[in-house]
Amino acid sequence: MSKRNPTILDVAGAAGVSTATVSRALNGGRIAPHTQRKVETAITALGYRRNKLARGLVTGKTGVIGVVIPDIAGPLYAQMARGIEDVLETQGMHFMLVTGNRDPEQERQAIELLLERQVEALILIGSGLQHDPLEETLKGGPATVLMQREGSKERFATISLANFDGAFAATSYFIAKGHKNIAHIAGIRRGGEERLRGYRQAMKNADLPVGPVIQGGFTEQSGYHDAAQLLQYKDVTAVFCANDRIALGLYRYCKTQGLQIPDDLSIIGFDDLPWVAYLDPPLTTIRQPAREMGRIAATQALAMLSGNTPPQNTPITAELIERSSVKTLTIR
Amino acid sequence: MSKRNPTILDVAGAAGVSTATVSRALNGGRIAPHTQRKVETAITALGYRRNKLARGLVTGKTGVIGVVIPDIAGPLYAQMARGIEDVLETQGMHFMLVTGNRDPEQERQAIELLLERQVEALILIGSGLQHDPLEETLKGGPATVLMQREGSKERFATISLANFDGAFAATSYFIAKGHKNIAHIAGIRRGGEERLRGYRQAMKNADLPVGPVIQGGFTEQSGYHDAAQLLQYKDVTAVFCANDRIALGLYRYCKTQGLQIPDDLSIIGFDDLPWVAYLDPPLTTIRQPAREMGRIAATQALAMLSGNTPPQNTPITAELIERSSVKTLTIR
DNA sequence: TTGTAAGCGTTATCAA
DNA sequence: TTGATAACGCTTACAA
Numbered sequence: 001m002s003k004r005n006p007t008i009l010d011v012a013g014a015a016g017v018s019t020a021t022v023s024r025a026l027n028g029g030r031i032a033p034h035t036q037r038k039v040e041t042a043i044t045a046l047g048y049r050r051n052k053l054a055r056g057l058v059t060g061k062t063g064v065i066g067v068v069i070p071d072i073a074g075p076l077y078a079q080m081a082r083g084i085e086d087v088l089e090t091q092g093m094h095f096m097l098v099t100g101n102r103d104p105e106q107e108r109q110a111i112e113l114l115l116e117r118q119v120e121a122l123i124l125i126g127s128g129l130q131h132d133p134l135e136e137t138l139k140g141g142p143a144t145v146l147m148q149r150e151g152s153k154e155r156f157a158t159i160s161l162a163n164f165d166g167a168f169a170a171t172s173y174f175i176a177k178g179h180k181n182i183a184h185i186a187g188i189r190r191g192g193e194e195r196l197r198g199y200r201q202a203m204k205n206a207d208l209p210v211g212p213v214i215q216g217g218f219t220e221q222s223g224y225h226d227a228a229q230l231l232q233y234k235d236v237t238a239v240f241c242a243n244d245r246i247a248l249g250l251y252r253y254c255k256t257q258g259l260q261i262p263d264d265l266s267i268i269g270f271d272d273l274p275w276v277a278y279l280d281p282p283l284t285t286i287r288q289p290a291r292e293m294g295r296i297a298a299t300q301a302l303a304m305l306s307g308n309t310p311p312q313n314t315p316i317t318a319e320l321i322e323r324s325s326v327k328t329l330t331i332r
Numbered sequence: 333m334s335k336r337n338p339t340i341l342d343v344a345g346a347a348g349v350s351t352a353t354v355s356r357a358l359n360g361g362r363i364a365p366h367t368q369r370k371v372e373t374a375i376t377a378l379g380y381r382r383n384k385l386a387r388g389l390v391t392g393k394t395g396v397i398g399v400v401i402p403d404i405a406g407p408l409y410a411q412m413a414r415g416i417e418d419v420l421e422t423q424g425m426h427f428m429l430v431t432g433n434r435d436p437e438q439e440r441q442a443i444e445l446l447l448e449r450q451v452e453a454l455i456l457i458g459s460g461l462q463h464d465p466l467e468e469t470l471k472g473g474p475a476t477v478l479m480q481r482e483g484s485k486e487r488f489a490t491i492s493l494a495n496f497d498g499a500f501a502a503t504s505y506f507i508a509k510g511h512k513n514i515a516h517i518a519g520i521r522r523g524g525e526e527r528l529r530g531y532r533q534a535m536k537n538a539d540l541p542v543g544p545v546i547q548g549g550f551t552e553q554s555g556y557h558d559a560a561q562l563l564q565y566k567d568v569t570a571v572f573c574a575n576d577r578i579a580l581g582l583y584r585y586c587k588t589q590g591l592q593i594p595d596d597l598s599i600i601g602f603d604d605l606p607w608v609a610y611l612d613p614p615l616t617t618i619r620q621p622a623r624e625m626g627r628i629a630a631t632q633a634l635a636m637l638s639g640n641t642p643p644q645n646t647p648i649t650a651e652l653i654e655r656s657s658v659k660t661l662t663i664r
Numbered sequence: 665t666t667g668t669a670a671g672c673g674t675t676a677t678c679a680a
Numbered sequence: 681t682t683g684a685t686a687a688c689g690c691t692t693a694c695a696a
Contacts, residue, residue: 005472007688007689007690008689008690008691009689009690017666017667018666018667018668019667019668019689019690019691020666020667020668020669020691020692021665021666021667022690023690023691023692024665024666024691026690027691029665029692030665030666031665031666032665032666035665035666047471047472049444049447049448050448050689050690051389051448051450051688051689051690052448052449052450052690053385053388053389053394053449053450053688053689053690054389054672054688054689054690054691055689055690055691056385056672056690057383057385057386057389057672057673057674057688057689057690057691058671058672058689058690058691058692059672059690059691059692060672062385064428064449071414072404072410072413072414072417073407073410073411073413073414073623075405075407075410078404078405078407078410079405081404081405081429082403082404082405082431085404085429085430085431089430089431092445094428094430094445094449095428095429096396096426096427096428097413097417097427097429098417098421098426099414099417099421112381113424113426115381116381116382116383116384117384117385117396117426118383118384118385139379140337140379248610251610273607274607275606275607275610278580278583278607278610278611279610279612280611280612291405339672339673339674340673340674340675341673349682349683350682350683350684351673351674351675351683351684352675352676352682352683352684352685353681353682353683355674355675355676356675356681356682358674359675361681362681362682363681363682364681364682367681367682382673382674383672383673383674384674385672385673385674386672386673386674386675386688387673387674387675388674388688389672389673389674389675389688389689389690390673390674390675390676390687390688391674391675391676391688392688
């Protein structure tokens with residue numbers, strides 16, 4: 001159908017200059033204003049558009065960074081992606097997003113594919129890849145930053161939420177409100193252990209008995225299911241959930257049992273998903289500033305690939321968002 | 333630091349064959365099994381990874397399609413992106429996502445940048461670009477599919493929700509439940525007019541008085557604000573909201589006014605955002621099957637760029653999801 | 665300030 | 681079945 005797109009050669013011909021000159025006009029090299037104008041008219045006349053592929057091939061810079069994400073549709077992950085884009089777009093860079101589907105093998109392939117596409121840096125969100133395969137596939141690879149996960153300090157930058165502190169804060173908040181029998185529904189991956197530790201520490205510091213602790217998944221179903229088990233402990237007045245989805249399951253269970261939140265049970269979640277403020281009652285939770293974390297990750301990646309800057313470990317503070325799911329107990 | 337990545341030339345050297353042969357080994361051309369094996373060992377020995385940039389330059393195929401999206405963090409858009417990826421990954425293709433921020437000029441630039449990167453096709457989600465600038469910047473561009481928006485039938489494929497039908501269904505549902513005074517809070521962009529028309533038509537068909545209709549934005553704030561205005565009409569028993577966010581605002585307003593949903597007011601939303609099932613009461617709404625729409629868009633794009641298939645207009649049916657925000661009125 | 669020409673890492677054409 | 685070699689569209693010394 002339509003003939004091929006015009007190249008720099010066509011522009012050069014139309015403007016009566018060499019390709020080198022066109023290139024200079026395009027990239028702002030030393031050039032006479034007069035020539036510059038000639039080239040520009042030729043460009044618009046032909047409808048020329050530069051081919052960044054060819055450009056990248058010679059410069060060795062694609063202006064693309066790769067992001068592997070467990071699930072684009074996860075609200076937190078989407079926010080992180082947004083944050084990454086926030087800073088990339090100021091630099092005229094783009095990102096290529098690929099979903100790992102929480103499956104290590106898929107993640108490995110994703111990384112491989114991104115590397116073939118010559119991404120200049122890599123941001124891995126919540127990767128489930130073991131240390132060795134990660135190190136192995138990234139050998140000779142570009143600057144890499146890990147979000148929601150640790151890695152060898154020399155090789156990777158990491159952006160990680162202070163899970164321990166957040167959990168500690170949540171538990172302490174309960175305690176400050178007069179609660180003594182505080183349960184925890186724990187999660188497995190992505191900081192679940194840290195959150196459990198934070199809960200434990202807060203309880204110990206207050207000389208309160210640790211537990212009951214239920215080891216669940218990280219989902220609403222899990223929360224609903226664990227709730228049944230948990231509420232056999234009649235004296236529990238408060239539950240710290242390892243994430244908001246668990247809390248949601250707990251909400252649902254309470255509703256089926258006719259339990260009032262926070263009167264019969266106080267609840268704190270973790271993550272501050274966009275909709276937890278709309279629950280009834282609005283959920284008190286620990287915020288994970290996802291977009292901000294994305295911004296930091298991208299900034300770190302950019303710093304690393306522009307040379308000099310070594311990978312850094314950036315801790316993110318988890319803030320407690322006070323809403324209405326915790327009751328203040330009268331002093332006994 | 334580390335020396336440059338090995339190229340096909342290094343592999344050729346190590347295997348004692350020509351680059352052409354390596355290329356064939358890589359891409360499955362005619363090759364002796366023996367040679368194939370030699371090349372493969374050389375590849376793993378060197379840790380060679382093919383450069384898709386160079387490949388794309390010569391083949392003219394990048395394996396990348398461009399997606400411009402109003403906002404990655406919008407749940408519906410994120411779902412669409414997910415759907416697009418669902419089908420791309422089966423073809424070993426990737427997508428490059430760029431946010432238009434609901435700003436026509438940014439969208440235009442986004443398209444421009446994606447074209448420079450030689451994307452093989454373009455999927456534009458809810459573009460706010462006028463017909464002319466769209467046609468203009470896409471001149472000589474690749475296969476393009478428009479989601480949530482119309483375009484010239486010959487040039488663009490479109491995937492669009494049956495907004496009219498959805499609105500008609502919602503309104504008819506109210507009517508079937510015995511409601512007579514049904515209000516509508518309308519939205520502006522992205523199918524808002526169609527939804528308004530659907531509402532009108534359903535009312536007319538039932539010989540019911542149209543209105544009140546409030547022209548609002550598409551946000552929660554707008555919904556909250558419009559609610560106040562709307563509820564001056566004392567005999568309104570049901571409100572069809574042009575989207576779920578408006579419905580949320582209405583929920584919030586009702587709560588502040590001590591109005592019970594659905595006893596004092598029945599509500600239907602539109603979109604079926606992931607969390608509306610968790611509202612109190614769960615919101616009855618019209619589902620927009622976003623992920624499925626993304627899949628269809630990607631399939632359509634792939635079909636177009638593989639030749640033969642002309643752009644098609646695919647209508648998507650909007651299904652009513654029955655939950656608990658509508659009261660059945662006793663027959664008067 | 666401009667032009668010439670040598671790459672960048674592949675694939676594709678054509679002989680061998 | 682294999683190997684030379686010419687593209688692909690651009691940037692970048694080096695010369696002029």
